[in-house]
Amino acid sequence: MTQPPFDRVLVANRGEIAVRVIRTLRRLGIRAIAVYSDADADAPHIRLADEAIRLGPAPASESYLDPEKLVAAALATGAQAVHPGYGFLSEHVGFARACADAGMVFIGPGETALEVMGDKIRAKRHVAASGVPVVPGVDDADPAPPGGRLSDDALVEASRAVGFPAIVKPSAGGGGKGMQLAHDAAELAAAIPAARRIARAAFGDDSLLVERFIERPRHIEVQILADAHGHVVHLGERECSLQRRHQKVVEEAPSPFVDADTRERLGQAACAAAASVGYVGAGTVEFLVSDASPGEFFFIEMNTRLQVEHPVTELVTGLDLVEQQVRVAAGEPLAFGQADVALRGHAVEARVYAESPERGFLPSTGDVLAWRAPTGDGVRVDAGIATGSTVTAHYDPMLAKVIAWGSDRAEALDRLDAALADTVVLGVETNLAFLRRLLALPEVREGALTTELIDALPDEPLGPASPALRAAAAGALAAAAGRAEGEAGSREGAAHAWQRETGWRPGAHRAPRVRLEPVAGVAPGPVLVELPIGARNEASAGTEASARSETSIAPDGTVWAHTNGRTAAFRPVDRRTALDARLARERGGGGTGSADPVLRAPMPGTVTAVFVADGDPVETGDAILAIEAMKMEHRMTATVTGAAFVSVAVGDQVARDQAVARIEAGAAAPEDPHEGTDRTAAADPAQAARETRSIPR
Structure with missing residues (x-):
């Protein structure tokens, strides 16, 4: 057995990337040290x-972000x-320097x-000087005087030459x-603050x-590896165009759009960008490619770390990128050259997030009552959760990555x-159903992808609960009730038949009924399920669910079902x-009634901005405040x-459904749309109209 590159390595991260890195370390015979909040x-x-x-405590600033x-x-x-994994301090030069000063190797x-690459402005100037094509643009330090910076208004004016969007x-x-x-320009003035x-x-x-902004853009990135001996190779490209508000959702390798000639030119540009900064380790150079001009591409940025989507490259190349990182960091030269890199087959990755697509993709939190990873030919799962895990608002909402090779x-x-x-x-809402809907789109099946595709999708109304889902949920509740009755009976001795039996009628037995109200995953509306005799003692009796169906009941009585x-x-x-509820609907004529004047937090998080002062007149649709959680900012x-x-107030922590504001109807509204007063930054009506904004990785 060969000597491992290191004896002991600390993994300065959490979740699925920490699990993934630890697995490689242990395979290499390296003792893996984890950290946790x-x-x-x-x-x-x-x-x-x-x-x-x-x-330390749960907040990342007091734990994973403390060098x-x-x-x-x-x-x-x-x-x-x-x-360092990815995210957190993986691209933090101060952390890398602190590791070196302490006599440890930073695997990066x-x-x-x-x-250079950690600053988009500096990176763009640097690679442009090396002959790598860049997108036209301007930054707030240029053409400002030395040591100064353009004001927001001046940046808007300077950006007019760039063009819109x-x-x-x-x-x-x-x-x-x-x-x-x-x-x-009006939207830009609102977007800058x-x-x-x-x-x-x-x-x-x-x-x-x-x-x-490149119209109909495709997001193409190139994986590179470089050692300390001057060798730089690329491992082909990944297509990352399926994004929702700049956050990647589905990635694949190779791109269905890139031909062999473009792949070679992209690879050469990526290697040139890496070599220009003496790069050592695994990195990714990202490009925008216009769907209308396949041969034209522009440098976006370089990620000086492992990418979330690295598994698709591993599956088509057969390389373990974490192992390559570790070996290169230990001073070993790359064991292969560019001519040895070959792409085999195709791989696609989907990110599973704790979020509610039907509620505008707001993050979901709670306890994971059940987790089961899929299996099958060509299937790989990188997950950071288990049954019993708690999903909090402190960290990114990604739970797992499901990857398939073919x-x-x-x-x-x-x-x-x-x-x-x-x-x-x-136990928590996820985007699994949305991912399957996305993969079924003709554009996705045909490879006609752009970064705008997901955001342009119409809202998909939730469908009714299938008989299988209704029966599985009702059966689980009935079974739980049967167990509770049995336990009570055993404690109390021989109970009266009137207390022991349910559904009993003179001369007949009425099947037990369970009334359900959908909470997530299906359209709202009351559901009445009638179970066959004995179903309350057998969770799966009478259902249409497959043998792989699962149910769990949360402490608050909510029943979750998968089938x-x-x-x-x-x-x-x-x-x-x-x-x-039925009488209330009848009194209301079957309508939804008037709007609720009380604003409630749609997710647990932190108040990041308040746009009004108490008593300010507002109109329907005016921005009141903003809440941020798990990399998403929601404007109420x-x-x-x-x-x-x-x-x-700004900085307050709020819980989901907590009342955060109220609108007293009847006050005089302003003649013009309300612009509000942002207590943290200037607001603008064009920006205030946007209710939800993703803050992607």
Whole structure:
């Protein structure tokens, strides 16, 4: 057996990437050291590691984003190297420097690469000087005087030469977080302060870059590997065009759009960009390619770390990128050259998020009552959850990645769809049904992808609960009730038949009935399920569910069911509640009634902005406040015309459905649409009209 590159490596991350890195470390014979916050004390990556160190409380700023705590943990455990994963401090030059100063290897590129490529403005100038094509744009440090910066108004004026539509990007950070799209100067004026606020909160740096937005763009990225001996190779490209508000959803390798000649030119440009900063390790160079001009591409940025979507490259090349990172960081030369790299078959990855597509993709939190990963030929799952895990608002909402390989693209897509249908997550809402809908689109099957495809999709109304889902949920509730009755009977001795039996009638037996109200996954509306005799003692009796169906009941009584590739949650409703609801509907003439003047938080999170003062007059649709959680900022708007009164302040933590503001109807409205007063940054009606904005990785 060959000597492992290191004896002990600390993984400075959490979730599925920590699990994935730890698996490779252990395969290489390296002792894996995990870190965790209080929210992750029993997380899968902790159980898999050889040892684990507590960092601190749940907030990332007090745990995973604290370089001093991470370095101290590494020193305390005798780690020789630190693997940062992705996100958090993976591209933080200060963290890399702190590791080096402490005598440990940072498994990533050197400081020069991190400094240059970690700043979009500097990176763009640098690669342009190396002959790599870049998108036309302007930044707020150019043409400002030395040491100065353009004001927001001046940046708008300077951006007119770039043309519209334009996209605003924070210079620091990566993965699209804080990006804002503007179709004209008015939208740009609103987008700039919003982008600054997000960038300042996320990266501590609110400098911005404005670039021309490429129409019908495709997002193509190239994986590179480089060692400390001057060798740089590329491993082909990945298609990452299926994005929702700049956040990647589905990725694949190779791209169905890129031909062999373009692949070679993209690869050469990526290698040139990496070589220009003396890059060492695994990295990704991202490009925009116009769907209308396949041979033309532009540099976007370089991610100086492992990418979320790296598994598709691994499946088509047969390489373990984490192993390559570790070996290169230990000083080993690459064991292969460009001529040795061959792409075999096709791979597609889908990101499973804890979010509710039917509620505008708002994040979902809660306890995972059941988790079952799919299996099958060519299927791989990278997950950071287990049954019993808790999904909190402190971290990114991605739960797992489901990846499928096939001999061709059609087979890979078919395998991925089957795997998603067989993926079970009960207890929190997910995007699994949305992913399957996306994969079934003709444009996706044909490979006609652009970064605008998902955002242009019409809302898909929820369908009714299938008989299989209704019966599975009702059967689980009846079985639980039967167990509870049995336990009560055993405690009380021989109970009277009137207390012991249900559904009993003189001369007959009425089948038990269960009233359900859908909570998630299916269209709302009361459901009455009549079960066959004995169903309350047999959870699956009388259902149409397959043998792979699963159900779980949450502590609050909500029942979750998965069967035939669909998941839904129901709440049991007693007869009195059902009657009251029916009478209320009848009194209201069957309509939905007037809008609720009380605004309630759609998700747990942090108040990031308040746009009005108490008593301010507002009109329906005016922005009242913004809440951010799990990389999404949601703008809450007035539901009626009147006077606004806000019960929270910037920085407050709020719970889902918590009342945060109310609108007192009847107050005089302004003649012009209300623009509000942002207590953290200037607001604008064009931006206020946007209710939900994703802040992608």
